[in-house]
Amino acid sequence: MKKINLFKITVNMFGLLAVLAVLTLFSTVLAFGGTVIYALTGAVIQSDPVTVEGVKEGSPELDKNYISKKVTQMKPAATPLDTIMRQIPNQVDCKSFVSEYYAVDSRPFFDTVNTAYATSDDGQLVADLKVNNISMWSEDDTAMFYGVTGSDGLDLVCFIISKNVSNQTIKIQPLNGEAGSGATDGEMILPVAGIPKDTRIVRCGACKHELDAQTSPYAIIPVKAENFLQIFMAQVEESTFQKIHEKEVDWGFSDYEAQNIYDMRATMEFSFLFGVKSKFSDNTNAKERYTTGGAVRYITKSLEYGTGGADRTIDNATFVDWNQSIFQGNSGSDTRILFGGDGLMANLMKVDTVLKQIEAKSTEVVYGIRFNKIETNHGVLLFKRHPMLSLAGWSEKGIVLDLNYIEKHTFKPMATRKLSLKESGQRNVDAVVIEETTGLILRYPDTHAIITPAT
Known part of the structure; x- marks a missing residue:
């Protein structure tokens, strides 16, 4: 049936x-x-x-307009110094924030000041500074004020204590400010000369406290020196609903993580170049922090070009003199690297000696980075345009480095750490912290140099 x-x-x-x-x-x-x-x-x-x-x-959302499925990540530049420092053999493991050594002598990345800062009374320990792009700043950032002189004669660097979005202000504390007097005697104050309107502010690495788990830094006889190792940190979060939400493009947590790692490395690059070695307690909660000193704070040799004013001429004679000063009178390597800003690189291309070898396509790859190779009677100079120098206001300047006399000292290598924010009931998100505690060490300062236009 x-x-x-x-x-x-x-x-x-x-x-x-x-x-x-x-x-x-x-x-x-x-x-x-x-x-x-x-x-x-x-x-x-x-x-x-x-x-x-x-x-x-x-139903406006039923028919989707064509959207490219490929998301192009626009990045302003690579980070050549950071890339090199991760691959050089001179890697030193440290067990302290302070690295002592013996040496012989020697999110956008910039903003501008909206309203000038003027000192008052006996000076100010902190100040609320109005800027033009408040969204790029976070608490615990460090920032270099190009053209504003600090107590060390170089650009002022400040710690960002907090920010006020509605007022478009960042609260700054100087790291290399001036000595106070009167009511501020014994304290560090912001420059008495003030901070002019339109001053360029370069965002350097974030400076974290050791308990922070999240984030929103010439002599024959060797002389003992030190640098501090800075806690650099970035955090990635994606809400649970954003994670499962249908998307028009393939863009997820790993992409956010990659972007944050790039941003962290880029700000570390600025700190490796321009950071101020400082041990301080922030004025809000008295937490002790360390910031690492950048290369420009340790280099003692300076080379100039042009005749001053608007003249930026580099001729063959000047280029020969540079190489003589770079390679002679020290026991450095036969090969040095030169990172230059846009303006300096443009002027170098006008030098006959350089242009001929560039046209001959003479290049060399160092740790995966391609440099133009210029051979002279004194040594080999490998030079590369460093776009981030221009972002920091160093378009017409350059930095010469001897890689044999640079070390990377690391307290904690770069690593990711998962945060249990859902389990702890804080936020319904997947979260990862990326952190590294490290600093750059320059030995034998006379083997390095800074190139600047004559004033």
């Missing part, structure tokens, strides 16, 4: 009833005339063919 499938019959009956219900509803809708009728579950187009225009009016 043939078996009767009751389940199948029941499903078919419900399907027929559903079709009849839809037809009944459609007949009722026709009574309203040729208009678009909106309901809680959709939109109805009556008496007209279904067109793109009609669908756009009734």
Whole structure:
């Protein structure tokens, strides 16, 4: 006997009833005339063919406009110094924030000041400074103020204590400010000369406290020196609903993580170049912090070009003199590297000696970075345009480094750490912290140099 499938019959009956219900509803809708009728579950187009225009009016999100599925990540530049420092053999493990050694002598990345800062009374320990792009700043950032002189004669560097989005201000504390007097005697104050409007502010690495888990830094006889190792940190978060939400492009947590790692490395690059060695307690909660000293704070040799004013001429004689000063009188390597800003690189390309070897396509790859190679009687100079120098206001300046006399000292290598914010009931997000505690050490300062236009 043939078996009767009751389940199948029941499903078919419900399907027929559903079709009849839809037809009944459609007949009722026709009574309203040729208009678009909106309901809680959709939109109805009556008496007209279904067109793109009609669908756009009734359900704007139904037909998606064409969107490229490839998301192009626009990055201003690579980080050549950081890349080199991660690969050089001179890697030193440290067990302290202070690294002592013996040496012989020697999110956008910049903002501008909206309203000038002027000192008052006996000077200020901190100040609220109005800027033009408040969104790029975070608490615990460090910032270099190009052209504003600190107590060391170089650009002022400040710690960002906090920010006020509504007022467009950042609260700054000087790291290389001036000595106070009167009511501020024994304290470090912001420059008495003030900070002019439109001053360029370069965002350097974040400076974290050791308990922070999240974030929103010439002599024959060797002389003992030191640098501090800075806690650099970035944090990636993606809400649970954002994670499962349908997206028009393939963009997820790993992409956010990659972007944050790049941003962290870029700000570390600025700190390796321009940071101020400082051990301090922030004025809000008295937490002790360390910032690492950048290369420009340790280099003692300076080379100039041009005759001053607007003149930026580099001729063959100047280039020869540079190489003589770079390679002679020290026991450095036969090969040095030169990172230059846009302006300096443009002027170098006008030197016959350089241009001829560039046209001959003489290059050399160092730790995966391609440099132009210039051979001279004194030694080999490998030079490369460093776009981040221009972002820091160093377009017409350059830095010469001897890689044999640079070390990377690391307290804690770069690593990622998962935060249990969901489990702890703080936020319904997946979160990862990326952190590294490190600093750059320059030995034998006379083997390095800074190139600047004559004043």
